[in-house]
Amino acid sequence: xxxxxxxxxxxxxxxxxxxxxxxxxxxxxxxxxxxxxxxxxxxxxxxxxxxxxxxxxxxxxxxxxxxxxxxxxxxxxxxxxxxxxxxxxxxxxxxxxxxxxxxxxxxxxxxxxxxxxxxxxxxxxxxxxxxxxxxxxxxxxxxxxxxxxxxxxxxxxxxxxxxxxxxxxxxxxxxxxxxxxxxxxxxxxxxxxxxxxxxxxxxxxxxxxxxxxxxxxxxxxxxxxxxxxxxxxxxxxxxxxxxxxxxxxxxxxxxxxxxxxxxxxxxxxxxxxxxxxxxxxxxxxxxxxxxxxxxxxxxxxxxxxxxxxxxxxxxxxxxxxxxxxxxxxxxxxxxxxxxxxxxxxxxxxxxxxxxxxxxxxxxxxxxxxxxxxxxxxxxxxxxxxxxxxxxxxxxxxxxxxxxxxxxxxxxxxxxxxxxxxxxxxxxxxxxxxxxxxxxxxxxxxxxxxxxxxxxxxxxxxxxxxxxxxxxxxxxxxxxxxxxxxxxxxxxxxxxxxxxxxxxxxxxxxxxxxxxxxxxxxxxxxxxxxxxxxxxxxxxxxxxxxxxxxxxxxxxxxx
Numbered sequence: 001x002x003x004x005x006x007x008x009x010x011x012x013x014x015x016x017x018x019x020x021x022x023x024x025x026x027x028x029x030x031x032x033x034x035x036x037x038x039x040x041x042x043x044x045x046x047x048x049x050x051x052x053x054x055x056x057x058x059x060x061x062x063x064x065x066x067x068x069x070x071x072x073x074x075x076x077x078x079x080x081x082x083x084x085x086x087x088x089x090x091x092x093x094x095x096x097x098x099x100x101x102x103x104x105x106x107x108x109x110x111x112x113x114x115x116x117x118x119x120x121x122x123x124x125x126x127x128x129x130x131x132x133x134x135x136x137x138x139x140x141x142x143x144x145x146x147x148x149x150x151x152x153x154x155x156x157x158x159x160x161x162x163x164x165x166x167x168x169x170x171x172x173x174x175x176x177x178x179x180x181x182x183x184x185x186x187x188x189x190x191x192x193x194x195x196x197x198x199x200x201x202x203x204x205x206x207x208x209x210x211x212x213x214x215x216x217x218x219x220x221x222x223x224x225x226x227x228x229x230x231x232x233x234x235x236x237x238x239x240x241x242x243x244x245x246x247x248x249x250x251x252x253x254x255x256x257x258x259x260x261x262x263x264x265x266x267x268x269x270x271x272x273x274x275x276x277x278x279x280x281x282x283x284x285x286x287x288x289x290x291x292x293x294x295x296x297x298x299x300x301x302x303x304x305x306x307x308x309x310x311x312x313x314x315x316x317x318x319x320x321x322x323x324x325x326x327x328x329x330x331x332x333x334x335x336x337x338x339x340x341x342x343x344x345x346x347x348x349x350x351x352x353x354x355x356x357x358x359x360x361x362x363x364x365x366x367x368x369x370x371x372x373x374x375x376x377x378x379x380x381x382x383x384x385x386x387x388x389x390x391x392x393x394x395x396x397x398x399x400x401x402x403x404x405x406x407x408x409x410x411x412x413x414x415x416x417x418x419x420x421x422x423x424x425x426x427x428x429x430x431x432x433x434x435x436x437x438x439x440x441x442x443x444x445x446x447x448x449x450x451x452x453x454x455x456x457x458x459x460x461x462x463x464x465x466x467x468x469x470x471x472x473x474x475x476x477x478x479x480x481x482x483x484x485x486x487x488x489x490x491x492x493x494x495x496x497x498x499x500x501x502x503x504x505x506x507x508x509x510x511x512x513x514x515x516x517x518x519x520x521x522x523x524x525x526x527x528x529x530x531x532x533x534x535x536x537x538x539x540x541x542x543x544x545x546x547x548x549x550x551x552x553x554x555x556x557x558x
Contacts, residue, residue, distance in 0.1 A: 002054075002057060002075050002078070002083045003052060003054075003075070003076055004073075004075055004086055005036075005051075005073050005074045005075070006073055007039075007060075007067040007068065007070060007071045007072075007073045008048065009069045014069060015068065015069055016066050016068045017039040017040060017041055017066070017069070018040040018065070018066050018144075019037055019038075019039065019040075019061050019062065019066075020037075020038040020039065020045050020063070020189055021037060021038040021063060022036070022059065022063055023035045023036060023037060023038070024036055024037075025059070026057065026058065026059060027055065027056060028055070029054075029056075030054060030055065030056055030076060031050065031053050032052055032053055033049055034049065035047055035048070035271075035298075036048050036049060036050050037073075038271075040146050040147070045146065049299075050076060052076055053076075054077050055076065055077065055078065056074060056075075057075045057076065057077050057083045058074065058075040058083055058086075059073075059074055060072040060073045060074060061073075064142060064144070072086075141195075141213050141214050141215035141220060141225070142210060142213055142225065143174075143188075143214060144208050144210060144211055145198075145205045145206065145207050145208060145209050145210075147207045147208075148177060148179045148186075148468070152179045153206065153207055154205060154207060155177040155178060155179055155205055155207070156177070156178040156202065156204050156205075156341075157176075157178075157199050157201050157202065157203055157204075158176035158177065158178045159175065160175050160201060161173040161175055161176070162175075163194065164195065164196065164197055165193065165194065166193070167193055167194075168188045168190075168192055168193065168194050169191050170189060170191055171187055171188065171269050171296065173185055173186070173187055173188075174194075174212065175211075175212075178341075179343075183464040184467075186211075188214060192214040192215045192216060193215065193217050194213075194214055195212075195213045195214065195217065196210075196212055196213040196226060197211075198210040198212055210226065210230060213225060213226070269295060269296040269297065270285050270288075270290070270296065271297065271298050274297045274298055274299055274301065274302050277299060277302040277303075278297075278302050279469040281302065283302060283305055285297060287305075288302065288305050289301065341433070343430075343435075344433050347433045347434055351492045354492055354494070355492050358495075359530065359531040359532060360490075360492070360530070360531070361528075361539075362490050362526050362527065362528055363526065363527045363529065363539045364488060364525070365524070365525055365527075366522050367524070367547045367551060368511070368520060368521070369389070369506050369521040369523045370521050371550075371551055371552060371553055372392055372551070372553050375392075375553040376389065376553075379447070383447075383448055384448060385448050385451045385452050385455070386451065387448070388451065389506065389523075390478075390480045390503070391447055392550065392553060392556075393478060393480070393501070393503055393525075393546075393550065394424055394426065394439065394442060394450055395442070395445075395450055396549040396553075396556060397424060397442075397476065397478060397501060397546060398422050398424060398442035398443040398445075399443060399549055399556060400542055400545040400546045400549060401422050401443070401476055402422065402443055403545050404538065404545065405419075405420070406498075406533070407476065407498065407499050407527075407542045408475050408476055408498075410475070410496040410497065410498055410533070411496075411530055411532045416533055417496075421440075421441060421475065422442050422475060422476070423439070423440045423441065423442065423473050423475045424438065424439050424442045424474065424475070424476050424477065425437070425471075425474035425476070425477035425478070425494060425497070426438075426439060426457065427477060427478070427479040427480070427491075427494075428457065428458050428462075430461050430462055435461045435466060436471055436474060436494055437457035437460070437461060437466055437471050438470065438472065438473055438474045439453050439457075440473065447556075476497055476499060476500070477491075477494040477497050477500040478500070478501045479491045479500060479502050480502075481503070481505075482523070484505075485505055486504055487505060488504040488524040488525075489502050489504065489526065490502055491526070491528050492528065493528050493529075497530075498529065498530040498533035498534050499529050499542075500527075500528045501527050501528075501546075502525065502526040502527075503523070503525050504525065504526075506521050506522070507521070507522055508520070508521055508522075523550075525543065525546070527539050527542065527543055
């Protein structure tokens with residue numbers, strides 16, 4: 001019996017999906033677990049697998065088409081089965097028959113159509129002829145700028161890996177796209193020749209604007225396709241002729257990414273879903289044997305992968321020469337203006353919204369770190385990875401959040417969400433701004449694992465290699481400026497969190513112990529709270545628990 005498959009909600013903020021590619025067509029047999037389609041959501045391109053056996057009887061949209069969540073995506077059933085009722089929204093063929101028009105009405109309509117057919121036909125306008133000349137199927141060759149992060153509105157072409165006229169295969173790297181959070185690789189999902197580029201290196205393209213055209217040379221009128229996609233006349237002749245003379249040399253960031261992804265055939269080939277799962281599980285794709293076409297890594301390879309005992313790969317951040325500060329000649333006024341990066345734009349927008357929409361209040365507490373200093377020294381004598389004070393604070397926050405779930409919450413307008421899981425974001429400074437990778441389920445992880453993850457995230461952030469799965473899902477955030485000699489500061493809440501903890505440096509100051517003035521190690525922390533969710537007493541109670549854990553760190557090891 002035929003069964004509908006509706007457009008699933010593939011992310012928490014998804015309202016519609018774009019068909020990036022169909023892997024089955026009408027009439028093809030399909031088995032449970034077969035890849036049906038690749039769906040571009042608001043956050044990533046995801047693979048959709050069939051959950052039943054049968055034959056593809058209907059596709060709800062062409063490649064490149066949009067469907068809302070719960071719209072009809074595909075119908076799977078027995079070969080030759082009548083699915084007109086399902087397509088029309090009916091429960092079956094019987095209802096479709098009941099709704100069939102009466103015999104008299106088609107006769108009247110046929111007579112009217114004959115009169116229209118006998119009438120002299122008006123000559124179509126030039127614009128109509130041009131539009132009609134475009135084969136609808138050719139529009140499938142169009143590649144639009146995908147939304148590569150949840151906050152992305154436009155992307156900048158960091159570099160093209162293919163030039164106009166180059167052959168492209170499915171899985172080949174097309175371009176490096178700079179989003180508001182990272183530089184992402186965009187792979188081709190079809191074979192053909194690159195016929196058109198929608199922007200040059202360094203130029204911006206809005207999400208869903210024309211990025212490139214891939215197809216068979218001579219079978220597509222590129223000018224007409226571009227005009228149709230952009231809604232007006234466009235000329236591409238000059239652009240095709242003036243293709244870049246040579247591929248630009250990739251930046252140090254992209255070179256690091258290429259080295260990381262090298263395998264026997266040059267690059268790691270993996271489906272978007274496999275990449276997402278590998279990132280969530282901390283699996284190095286270079287170590288996974290792919291079972292898909294051409295050695296492509298698919299979901300089942302990640303599910304069945306077993307980590308072999310081996311030392312963790314250390315990422316060496318290449319030393320970057322510091323830019324020399326320019327100074328104006330004596331007696332002259334001088335300045336330099338730099339265009340705002342995508343990352344900086346989104347940071348400005350999101351933090352301004354947070355600051356002016358969430359009523360912030362701040363609670364500061366001084367913590368005696370003597371015991372933590374001594375414990376860290378002893379732990380690092382035997383620990384396989386160096387434990388930092390930031391790791392101590394992160395672990396203590398995770399344990400304190402379990403006791404104070406109100407601090408692990410989010411404001412959702414007409415309701416408050418209290419999270420039962422603890423995912424702590426760690427603010428990492430990069431040249432372009434700030435990234436916040438997330439240590440997931442931090443309360444369940446030992447200090448050594450937390451330290452390893454934070455170090456890996458910091459290296460990825462500096463090399464612009466963080467993926468959406470690395471920075472999504474935070475329930476609480478910490479920001480540490482202690483290493484810069486900052487005693488204390490206040491931080492702006494990182495949505496959707498209700499709180500963020502600002503961590504100052506550990507200072508040796510005079511303290512009173514046992515009635516005597518002695519030198520003590522003191523660290524000040526400030527909790528920024530969204531007053532719509534967390535009241536002052538709740539914020540203070542959280543800091544009290546945090547203070548108890550850090551002043552007696554052995555409690556974190558129990």
